Amino acid sequence: xxxxxxxxxxxxxxxxxxxxxxxxxxxxxxxxxxxxxxxxxxxxxxxxxxxxxxxxxxxxxxxxxxxxxxxxxxxxxxxxxxxxxxxxxxxxxxxxxxxxxxxxxxxxxxxxxxxxxxxxxxxxxxxxxxxxxxxxxxxxxxxxxxxxxxxxxxxxxxxxxxxxxxxxxxxxxxxxxxxxxxxxxxxxxxxxxxxxxxxxxxxxxxxxxxxxxxxxxxxxxxxxxxxxxxx
Amino acid sequence: xxxxxxxxxxxxxxxxxxxxxxxxxxxxxxxxxxxxxxxxxxxxxxxxxxxxxxxxxxxxxxxxxxxxxxxxxxxxxxxxxxxxxxxxxxxxxxxxxxxxxxxxxxxxxxxxxxxxxxxxxxxxxxxxxxxxxxxxxxxxxxxxxxxxxxxxxxxxxxxxxxxxxxxxxxxxxxxxxxxxxxxxxxxxxxxxxxxxxxxxxxxxxxxxxxxxxxxxxxxxxxxxxxxxxxxxxxxxxxxxxxxxxxxxxxxxxxxxxxxxxxxxxxxxxxxxxxxxxxxxxxxxxxxxxxxxxxxxxxxxxxxxxxxxxxxxxxxxxxxxxxxxxxxxxxxxxxxxxxxxxxxxxxxxxxxxxxxxxxxxxxxxxxxxxxxxxxxxxxxxxxxxxxxxxxxxxxxxxxxxxxxxxxxxxxxxxxxxxxxxxxxxxxxxxx
Numbered sequence: 001x002x003x004x005x006x007x008x009x010x011x012x013x014x015x016x017x018x019x020x021x022x023x024x025x026x027x028x029x030x031x032x033x034x035x036x037x038x039x040x041x042x043x044x045x046x047x048x049x050x051x052x053x054x055x056x057x058x059x060x061x062x063x064x065x066x067x068x069x070x071x072x073x074x075x076x077x078x079x080x081x082x083x084x085x086x087x088x089x090x091x092x093x094x095x096x097x098x099x100x101x102x103x104x105x106x107x108x109x110x111x112x113x114x115x116x117x118x119x120x121x122x123x124x125x126x127x128x129x130x131x132x133x134x135x136x137x138x139x140x141x142x143x144x145x146x147x148x149x150x151x152x153x154x155x156x157x158x159x160x161x162x163x164x165x166x167x168x169x170x171x172x173x174x175x176x177x178x179x180x181x182x183x184x185x186x187x188x189x190x191x192x193x194x195x196x197x198x199x200x201x202x203x204x205x206x207x208x209x210x211x212x213x214x215x216x217x218x219x220x221x222x223x224x225x226x227x228x229x230x231x
Numbered sequence: 232x233x234x235x236x237x238x239x240x241x242x243x244x245x246x247x248x249x250x251x252x253x254x255x256x257x258x259x260x261x262x263x264x265x266x267x268x269x270x271x272x273x274x275x276x277x278x279x280x281x282x283x284x285x286x287x288x289x290x291x292x293x294x295x296x297x298x299x300x301x302x303x304x305x306x307x308x309x310x311x312x313x314x315x316x317x318x319x320x321x322x323x324x325x326x327x328x329x330x331x332x333x334x335x336x337x338x339x340x341x342x343x344x345x346x347x348x349x350x351x352x353x354x355x356x357x358x359x360x361x362x363x364x365x366x367x368x369x370x371x372x373x374x375x376x377x378x379x380x381x382x383x384x385x386x387x388x389x390x391x392x393x394x395x396x397x398x399x400x401x402x403x404x405x406x407x408x409x410x411x412x413x414x415x416x417x418x419x420x421x422x423x424x425x426x427x428x429x430x431x432x433x434x435x436x437x438x439x440x441x442x443x444x445x446x447x448x449x450x451x452x453x454x455x456x457x458x459x460x461x462x463x464x465x466x467x468x469x470x471x472x473x474x475x476x477x478x479x480x481x482x483x484x485x486x487x488x489x490x491x492x493x494x495x496x497x498x499x500x501x502x503x504x505x506x507x508x509x510x511x512x513x514x515x516x517x518x519x520x521x522x523x524x525x526x527x528x529x530x531x532x533x534x535x536x537x538x539x540x541x542x543x544x545x546x547x548x549x550x551x552x553x554x555x556x557x558x559x560x561x562x563x564x565x566x567x568x569x570x571x572x573x574x575x576x577x578x579x580x581x582x583x584x585x586x587x588x589x590x591x592x593x594x595x596x597x598x599x600x601x602x603x604x605x606x607x608x609x610x611x612x613x614x615x616x617x618x619x620x621x622x623x624x625x626x627x628x629x630x631x632x633x634x635x636x637x638x639x640x641x642x643x644x645x646x647x648x649x650x651x652x653x654x655x656x657x658x659x660x661x
Contacts, residue, residue, distance in 0.1 A: 026433075027430040027431070027433070028367075028368040028369060028430070028431065028432060028433025029369070029431065029433070030430070030431060031380070031381060031431055033373065033377040033378075033380055033381065033431070034363075034369075034371035034372065034373050034377065034431055034432065035371065035372045035373075036369045036370065036371060036372075037362070037364070037370045037371065037372045038370070039364075039370065042362055042364055042370055042372075045362055045501070045502055046364070046504075047445075047451070048443050048445075048453065048504055048506075048510050050506075050508050050510060050511075051508070051509075051511050052508065054508070096517075105526070106522060106526040106528075106637075107524070107525065107526040109636070109637075111522055111526075111637050113517065113522070118516075118517060118528075119516060119517055120511055120516045121511055121516075124511055124512070124513060124516060127510070127512070127513075128512075128513040131450070131451040131452075131453070132348070132349065132449070132450045132451060132452075132513075135349065135449075138349065138449045138450065138451065139451075181526065181527055181528055182516075182520065182527070182528050182529070182530040183527055183528070183529055183530065184529075184530060184531050185529055185530065185531045185532045185533070185534075186529065187529075187532065187534070187536065187641075188536060188622055189630075189633040189634065190625035190629040190630060190633055191623070191625075192623050192625060192626075192629065193623065194571075194573060194582070194615065194617050194623050195582070196573065196581070196582045196583075197581055197582075198580060198581065199579060199580055199581065199582065201578070201579050201580070201626075201661060202626045202627075202628035202629070202661060203628065219533075219534060221457055221459040221460075222457050222459075222460070222531045222532075222533045222534070223457075223530075223531045224441075224455055224457075224509035224511060224515060224530060224531050225440075225509070226508060226509060226511065227508065
């Protein structure tokens with residue numbers, strides 16, 4: 001009897017909580033199914049490195065150390081000096097070039113997307129190498145080794161000098177050439193009415209009158225927005 | 232002469248059926264043809280399987296398709312890497328769904344398209360954990376056993392890789408449906424609403440703007456999910472079409488972000504970090520962004536816009552004779568339900584609205600069907616979907632005019648197929 005009335009009370013209480021429309025924080029632990037974990041105990045999984053350098057670990061590395069690691073661990077796929085590698089997957093062409101060549105540009109019929117021309121924030125290089133590389137043994141590098149490879153790639157791309165020692169204090173301050181190269185999703189960027197009879201076709205004069213471009217109607221809520229970083 | 236007369240009468244009938252909006256298919260059984268034109272059949276034989284016992288019941292405790300369906304397989308292309316240079320898990324990171332050989336709004340689990348970045352991990356569900364931390368009251372860890380005890384929901388949603396039907400200057404005639412459209416599939420998912428798990432950790436909705444979602448595979452791929460979607464219809468799924476999610480789809484746990492590009496459906500989900508800044512992960516900067524001719528790139532392009540494609544007939548099919556065919560296809564939209572699909576059999580000049588073979592669901596595949604009498608002359612067939620947000624599927628030219636040719640993904644253009652006088656079908660771009 002006691003059990004039933006306790007159950008009833010808890011049901012009534014949860015109904016009250018729901019109907020009161022309380023904040024999510026006050027629904028915490030509603031189901032009592034999770035284990036709590038301390039900040040220390042989750043550190044081995046806490047690997048996100050943010051554009052402002054948040055969560056970068058202790059450690060340091062430079063171009064010279066990075067070159068040794070690159071030649072041993074990365075070159076077999078990414079090519080000499082990061083300038084283009086082997087063709088692995090027929091869907092995607094060659095393994096991407098990591099390092100910008102002199103004439104590489106995004107404004108071309110064959111745009112060259114690499115760290116030097118395209119990547120947005122320097123800490124992303126550290127984040128990606130540490131979580132995914134080397135391909136055959138991800139997460140096998142020390143933080144010093146990841147800093148060294150990051151320094152190597154930044155220096156080979158001409159973004160920092162070869163004698164720069166990269167660490168948690170200066171990595172986020174390195175300004176990437178393409179940091180302002182991105183705009184938020186502003187689709188839908190095509191608009192047309194569903195014409196049913198005697199419809200104009202692409203390339204016909206009437207077609208251009210029929211379609212209207214209107215990109216005001218987009219989902220701002222999806223935008224990735226980074227507060228301004230002082231480089 | 233007689234055949235032509237019958238075709239004319241069927242055409243009239245189809246016109247009448249469409250005009251009065253009768254149920255699809257009913258006209259086939261209503262004494263339509265005055266007589267059959269086909270040549271006479273040979274005498275029927277009693278086949279061996281009617282005169283013997285069949286194979287033992289449950290010969291395969293996990294059932295398999297008929298041996299006559301052995302060619303219905305995922306499509307892969309061989310690696311371009313020197314043989315033995317790298318392991319297969321590196322050389323091949325995707326496989327297409329054979330959508331020309333299957334039908335309907337659900338993709339069989341064994342034929343769901345595959346895409347991964349470091350191979351398919353083998354995860355012991357007893358050892359798997361989901362960590363939720365960051366801007367929450369308590370950092371929490373959940374086992375699979377506990378996740379399955381939360382209130383659950385079942386929903387059908389499509390997953391389409393943003394690179395499905397990539398953007399290219401040329402569209403050769405021999406390109407097949409499976410080649411161009413195989414990086415998409417749809418399933419019925421069972422799991423927990425993401426918002427329920429975030430609330431269980433006590434998400435701080437005053438400060439939280441994004442969720443970083445991350446997988447447990449070697450790549451440990453991560454993406455930034457906007458809070459608006461996280462608290463809306465996202466799911467943490469563990470069942471796919473009634474059975475545990477397949478390893479290549481994220482076993483034991485997959486993030487479902489309905490209507491959004493496949494890459495953000497994080498597989499082997501292990502971590503959700505509640506933050507106030509985005510991660511700007513490799514796969515939301517270097518990849519899955521759409522470069523324009525002026526060098527700027529469009530980012531945060533999560534939603535997959537309204538799209539449809541005729542799946543029969545397509546490249547490789549050969550219509551054996553003039554006569555009746557059902558044009559069939561799939562339609563879907565990341566912005567909600569598909570409202571209608573129009574079909575043209577004259578290269579886009581005139582259109583008629585197709586029927587659905589079932590009721591459309593939000594952000595899921597729906598099959599459309601359109602009765603067609605092929606007169607034996609060259610024809611170009613195409614489909615165009617409109618969704619409930621009134622977005623209309625564009626022609627490729629509209630997309631390339633707006634974006635140029637350097638943006639590789641998010642192409643939702645109208646697909647056209649040409650039928651020549653021999654009945655052979657090819658890819659054609661209008």
